[in-house]
Every structure is written in structure tokens, then in C-alpha cells.
Amino acid sequence: MKKILKLKKDTRKNLITYGMIILAFLIVRFLSASGNISSAFRGQLVPICVYIVMAVSLNLTVGILGELSLGHAGFMSLGAFTGVIAAIILQGSVSNPLRLAIAMVLGAVIAGIAGLVVGVPALRLRGDYLAIVTLAFGEIIKNIINTLYVGIGENGFRISMVNAESLNLGERGTVIMNGPMGAVGIPKLATFASGFILIMVTLFIVLNLQNSRSGRAIMAVRDNRIAAESVGISVTRYKLMAFIISATLAGAAGALYALNFSTVVARKFDFNTSILILVFVVLGGMGNIRGSIIAATVLTVLPELLRAFNNYRMLLYAVILILVMLVSNNEQLKNMTKKFKGFFKIKRPSDLKGGTARE
């Protein structure tokens, strides 16, 4: 115990984050095994994991790199459809967990490549312009996928942009992606354990990056670009690094998401989904990884918990969102938590600054 207290503040904070996730995983596992968990909650476990990864990875771009990205769902979409194609092609040739892993890795790689392609021109832009470009990217991805027909049949793997018939799959072929009808017949490979592993990998990457030399360079670029350039930090390189890692993780999350449902359509990953994830990040606090995790979990579960209120459900959800915004920026409440923290007398002098949203 003493050892933990002696550790650097950042390390201790990170350990708490890991511990929180592991504890939550064990509790849910235990409850699930003893049958004390509703099917409504069980069905949400994988989506919760996915949204946590999405929120943490977007936090890398928005909070740590300080660039507003409105197209995060676009990367998720790429990962989702790549993952689905991989999973269906590999059907029967490898075991299920391996198939899921391959699908997630491929989804991550493709999304990462897209991140590079978008990032190189887009990251030359700053502020609002980058937001607009990423927004456009998300919409472009959505529209391209809506016109894509992909299948596997006698002639092997085929892609078309006309219609499903033009794929010439033969009688025993399967259409994997059917234009606006999306992908259907997806094997349900995603499990809570795989979601947990993905969160841990994400945390490992993001938290270590944040505390590394590169991470400090990224934050230096965020805080003052000119000053960072003057000490020899390559702005483009570090911006790209953060952006691509963020896109890659989103791709993996997308693959996991798609493999949890038997169908996925491109329009799911529209502007609204990007904004939803941005809301998680903003409410959790920009740059605050633990905050993102909590916000993503609570805001994913909340609409389902509010089902008891029937028609008032979405109204209540909105009211609660506004309340959270007000509460987290309320001076009196902040003072109260300060006093509360002082009561326990743990020496954390710089804590009062951390965890609040950047304006």
C-alpha cells in the first residue's frame, strides 16, 4: 500500500483506472455467473465496451491532441465493415476467438490507413477547418459504403458498385455487403471478455502514450504550437501519430461492434454517432481518460434505465445531460468536492486542477 502511495501521481492515477476496469469486469463476470444480471444489461455489455474504446480513442484526438474531430464514427464504420468481411471470409477455417481477433486487427489496420490518408491533408488545417474536414470524411465513408456491394462466391472475392447481381457470385455465393441494405448474416463473435481485452489494450496504448516522450510532445503541440515548433518538435508527425492511433482504435472498436449484431448498416455510423461519442468525451472531461470511461458507460446505460419512464424517456435523457453539464461546471459543487477531498487528507496538491473540462 505504501509503495502505491509512493508512486508517481500519474502512475497511481493510471493504476486506479486499470483497477477500476478490472474490478468492473470481475464483478459483472461474477454476477453473470450467478445469474443475477438482467438480459437487458447483458445485451449491453459489448456496446458499452465499444463505446468506452471509442470515447477513449476520441479523447486522444480531442483532449490530448486538442483537435476537434467530428468524423470518428467514420473510422468505426470502416473497422466494422472490414471486420465483417474478414469474419465471413474466414468462416470455418479458424476458431471463433481467433477469427474475432483477426477481424479486429484488420478493422484497426484499415481504419488506421484511412486515418493516415485523411490526416495528412487534414491536419494541416486547424480548429474549425479540421472539424469540417473530418465531418465530411465521416459522411463520405457512409455514402461510399452505401454503394458498395461485396460478396464471395465461385469466382472468389468480388466488389461492385452497381448492384448485387453484378457480383456474379454463382449459386452458392454469399453477398456480404449489400449496398444500403448493409451487411447481414454476421456471425455473433463478440463477447464481453473480448470487449474487456480491447479496453485494456486501448488503455495501455493511450495511457502509456500520454506519459511518454511522444505524448508530452503531442500535448506541447496542443498547448502552444509555435513554442513546440521552436524547440524542434515536428508538429505534423506528432499530430499524425495521435490521429492515426485514435483512428486505429476506433476501427477495432467498430469491428467488435459489428460482430455483436447480426446486421450492420452504414447509416448507423453517421454524424449523430460521432457527436454522441464527442458528448462522452466532453462530459467526461477532455483529456481525462477515466472520465471518458465513466461517461461512456453511464450515458450508454442511461437511456435503457429510463425505459421505465415510457414516453418521457428521451426528454429525461436530455434533461439529465443538461444537468450533468451544469453540475460539472458548478462552482459551489466544485468547492464542496474540494472540501470533501480535503477531509480525507490525501496529499494530492495538483489534483484540484486535473479532471476539469478545458474550456
Add this chain to the structure above:
Amino acid sequence: MKKHRIFCIALTLVMSLAVLAGCGTSTQQSTAIKIGGIGPLTGGAATYGTSVANAAKLAVEEINALGGLQFELNFQDDEHDAEKSVNAYNTLKDWGMQVLCGTVTTTPGIAVSAEAYNDRIFTLTPSASSPKVVEGKDNIFQLCFTDPNQGIASAQYIADAVLGTKIAVIYNNADAYSTGIYEKFASEANDKNFAIVSVTTFTDDTATDFSVQLSEARNADADLVFLPIYYQPASLILTQADAMGYTPKFFGVDGMDGILTMENFNTDLAEGVMLLTPFAPDASDEKTVAFVQKYQERFGEIPNQFAADGYDVVYAIYEASKKAGIKGDMSAADICEKLIKVFTSSDFSVDGLTGENMTWSTSGEVSKAPKGMVIENGVYVGMQ
């Protein structure tokens, strides 16, 4: 200080709503069969979900008033989203759902039917029309036509009644429903007595201006425009065609239903529009008249085809349950096996609002006759 006050007001609002929401929950009946419903009650597709939910509620009330077999309905919102739909499904499972009436829309329907297939819960969907919803799942049945069937029926109808020789098609190529109908229509049109002279598309994001599509149809001399789309974009097409003085015949499918009750739409423009729909609220048969009257009294609007589908679903489940001798204390899996047997048996048929003698094949698709309607003086009239 002011912020503080707003915060207090908001908190009060939440609390009072929480109290309000406690009211209005239905009474529990231990012997009633628990029917779950899933559909969009909020969001862009809310019209469809609300119609189905209202009509299903009406049907359940009627059935319960008859005595005998009792139903209990719980309808959950899915916002027309697969993820939310599976959540709604799981919530209903926790509630103890024995039969599922849903989902209303297609994409959520594919996700939910896969779950219902694994859990062995009997499912009859009112309006999820893609064949993928029922494909390969023995306990999932449809009450509506499948999208390809609508495309085929439309092509046949246009050819048989010689409604036009040069056809233009405007469809939504970002929508599963619209694309599904168009693809079959196009392949069916090959050996018919008309030609498709113009095919133009739009997406949900560009569904505000149709001048390009309409100009192309006019330049191609199309005398009939086929619109396998929902009524909101269709209403814009009609308005814009009128503004540019282009007056072809318009032919829609069941998504066109609802155009007459749309707010801020001049229904004069819909005069002469033809549509293929299984239900017309102005039909003079006893059943439809009684249903329309009750629905209007209760919910203050004329029911559309989705409402009729929802009503028929509950009655189809009721007829089948009676025949199979189902009781409220049976497990969902037992009910499922019994209902499958009844639905696929050759002597089971349902006379509903959306068709006489509806029967089901083992694939889960319904067989019934489509009805051609034309809008005259602001109401649907059966096409001869």
C-alpha cells in the same frame, strides 16, 4: 445564483416527471399472454412505430374485452436502430415476453429476429419487409409483403393495366426498403410492355431537392414516375413536379401511404397518385369501417397501413393462439413451437384489414393479394 436557480428548476422537473411516469402502468394479469412490441416511437421513423403501437393496443383491448384468452402488451421504443432494438428486445425478455410483435422497421428487424431465433420466441413482424428478416429462421413470420414482392407486383400492375409505356424511377439508394423494391422492379420490367427510360436516385441527405431527377424524367418523356419511396420525399417530389409544370402519372408502393395525413402538404397535389398498398382506410367493408372509426376516436387521426398491419398482427396471433390452445402460463419456447405449427399448417388463414385469406409458408413470408389504390378527392379509392 441564476445558474443555481435553473439547476433547481431542472431538478424539480425531473422529480415531478419521475412521479408522473409512475402512473399509467398497466395492471398485471398472471394468466395473460405477454406480447412484446418493438418499433420506433421516437426519431425519424416514429410515425410507423406509433401507428403500429396504437393499433396493437386497440386490438389487445378488444380481444381482452371479449373475455377468454387475455393479452398483455408492452411496446418498447427502438429509434429505428439495430442496437437500440436489441436492447428493447432484451428489456422485453426480462419482462417475460412470450410472443414478439415486431419489429416495425427492417434493419432492426434483422438484428432482433436473429436474437429471437436463438431464444425461440415466436415473432410476427407487422412491417419489417426485407426477406432477410425471415430467411433461415423458422419462428419468424411476416405480415407484410416482402420488398421484392412489392417490386414484382408493381411491375405487373403497371403492365397489366397499361398505366404507362415510358417509366421513370426515382428511388432512395441509401435505403434498404427503396433499393430492394427498385432492384426487383427493374429486373421484372425486362419482359414487360413498358420501358424504364430514366433512373435517378437520392439519399436521405439530399432528399430536399428533386428538380434534377424530375428534369431528367421529363427530358426522357416519361409518362409515369415510379416512386418506391416513403411519403415524406414523395410529397416533395409531387410539390416540385407541380411547380415545374410536369404532370406525369405517379405510382407508389406502401411507403407512399401516409401522404394524405401529412402536415403542411397540399393534398390536391396527390390527386391521381396511384399506390400499391394492402390497406385503404376508406374501404367500405365492415371490418375496415369499424377499425377506422375506433382508431380515429381513440387517437384522433386516420389510421395508415402500418396501423392496419399492427392490428392484424395481434389478431393473427390471437387466432393462432386460440387454435393452438395456448395459455399464459406456458413457456415462450413451448408457445413458439405450437404457433409455428399452426402458422405453417395449410388450413390456417386469417382475414384481416390488410388482406383476406392470409396464409404463411414455412419460409415465414405471407401470401395475400396486393390492392391498387388511386387518390381521388383526397381519399383512397380502389383501382379498377
